[in-house]
Amino acid sequence: MxxxxxxxxxxxxxxxxxxxxxxxxxxxxxxxxxxxxxxxxxxxxxxxxxxxxxxxxxxxxxxxxxxxxxxxxxxxxxxIGQPGNADPLQKAFIETGAAQCGYCTPGMIIAARSLLKDNPDPSLADVKRGLSGNLCRCTGYTRIFEAVQLAARELRGEGEAA
Amino acid sequence: MLPPFDLSQPQSLADALQALAGKGDTRPLAGATNLVPDLRGKRETCRDFVSLDGVNELRYIKRDGDRVTLGARTTMADILDDSGIRTDAPALYAAAEIFAGRMVRTAATIGGNVCCGSPSADTVPALLTVDAEVTLSSVSGQRTVALDEFYIDYKKSVLRSDELLTSVSWNVPPQNSANLFYKLARRKGDAITVTGVAVMIAAEDGVCTRARIALGSVAPTVFRASAAEDLLAGKALDEAIIEQAARAAADQCAPIDDIRASADYRLQTAFSLTRRLLTQAWKQVS
Structure with missing residues (x-):
């Protein structure tokens, strides 16, 4: 067997x-x-x-x-990205403090990548639905949602640097 | 760790059916999003599976006139990516949108959701409201069964062990119709349904010409509230008749208490959600 x-x-x-x-x-x-x-x-x-x-x-x-x-x-x-060559999502997670213990972060970023590929301008509700298969047991969702929306703005060229 | 099991990986439907033929306890494995947790949780005792992962001929969405057919290996993500399902089966689209989480939707298949036979399978109430039929295939032939006649009891169906559910099909809803789904759960997505309701209402000249009501998680199987449907057909709907139909739908429920909700709560919500969806649907078509 x-x-x-x-x-x-x-x-x-x-x-x-x-x-x-x-x-x-x-x-x-x-x-x-x-x-x-x-x-x-x-x-x-x-x-x-x-x-x-x-x-x-x-x-x-x-x-x-x-x-x-x-x-x-x-x-x-x-x-997705490495230190020195980080993806906009990874940068946004660092910038907003979206990683607490960090355990859920890899999965969050993988799911968020797919969300932003399908929907470059997600509403907060879209982000929540896109990440509904990812749990953060630190319950740091607010900053995670902020990070995804920040990365979305960067990727659309609407970031502060743009 | 999963318990050891055998897995064959046919690359065609013919080979998959051959692998299922003549063996008592060999089961198909598609997205495995239910099967893997069931194996891990020791709820699944089968140890010989036929993987459908390579059977790409079962992954399609086809239209022939008014008929829509989904290959059994069509995933929830495929349903959402298709431009037409939102209008061809609005309740199914709504169910797929809040089906588990994004990663599960990549893998979970329509055939798997139907065949697991769970009373909380979210695509089933939606499919029942469009009078879906399923095609069951084996080496000795194929037969088509109304989904309404597919389930016998809790996680039991008419599917034989040598048969594979190969497609799900239905006719697109009539022009002036509303087809709605509501999932009551602790959260939208990634949660098992407490009470699921799907309705289809079609109307012509202010009269309801077709009514379908299907309920999930409130009986051993998903079922159509046929007495409630009969009350609505041929009538101009109003608050009183909708309330009466919702009551009839709740009367047909046989819910249980479990960790998610009490039987009593399920009965109350089956009534109120049916009333709500019928009211919304009638508003859309009248």
Whole structure:
């Protein structure tokens, strides 16, 4: 039962080979490989801490079987931006103090990226709905919503720097 | 950690049906957004799955005249990305909008939501109000069943173990109609429905020509409040008749107490939400 199989996944542009049985989730397989920037939270698709982009679409990696990622591209928070080359969302989270303990932040930014891709000018209600699959147990939602709207303004070229 | 299980990965519908044929306890796995938590929580005992992830021929939204057909592997995100579902099935669109969270909507499929058979499956009340039909396929052929006749009991349906639900279809609502869905829950999205109500009201010359009312989370299965529907058909609706229909809908409920709400609260909200949606719908069409 549940033989191992080697799946090939491109993570943040690099090819990674994962030897995994059918019952391993993408979250478990990638964290085991050292991608610990993907956070493990509720493991049932409620909290969004484990969110990654799979071929550009946001998924909960705790609900995604590693076998289903074979031949596909995964983007983690480190693929969104790095210190010195941060994404506008990451900058906005720093600027507004939207990260408290920081555990939910990678997933929040992954979900917010998808929201802003689909809707560059989201209302507050749109932001709340876009992030409804992400829980912040510090309950720091107000600043998270501010950060997403700040990043949206930056990306539309309406930021203070523009 | 999930319990060990076997997973085959067919790349075509024919191979998927073959993998399901002749085996008692092999089940399909699509978005897995329900299945993975159920496996982890030891609620799911099956250990042999057929993945539909590679069966791309089941992922489509097709229109043929007034008929809309969704392949079973169409995701909630696909429904929201499509330009037409908002008008072809407004209640379904509304249900998809607040379905779980953004990440789950990428993976969760319409076929999975229908087949899990949960009384709180949010797409089901919406689909019942457009008289949706489901196609069930197996190596020995296929049959089409009205969604209204699909469920037998709590998480039980007429789907045989060798069959796969391959599509969901319906006719677009008539011109002068309103099709609404309301999900009562602790929050919009990422929450299990306490009471879900969908209605469809069509009218011509000030008379209700078609009434559909479907309720979720208030009985072992999602169901149509047929007695309430019968009260409305052929009449000009007013406050009194709407109240009477909402009462009839609530009378058909058989809710339970659980951690989300009491049976009593569910009964009261089934009544008030049905009344509210019928009032709104009638206002839109009259």
């Amino acid at each position: 549940s033989n191992e199989k080697v799946v090939t996944v491109t993570v943040n542009g690099s090819t990674v080979k994962l030897a995994t049985p059918a019952h391993r989730t993408l979250l478990e397989a990638l964290r085991h490989e050292g991608f610990v920037e993907i956070k493990c939270g509720c493991e049932k698709g409620d909290c969004g801490a484990c969110a990654v982009l799979l071929d550009g679409e946001p998924v909960d990696s705790c609900l995604t079987l590693a076998w289903h990622a074979d031949g596909r591209e995964v983007t983690t928070i480190k693929g």
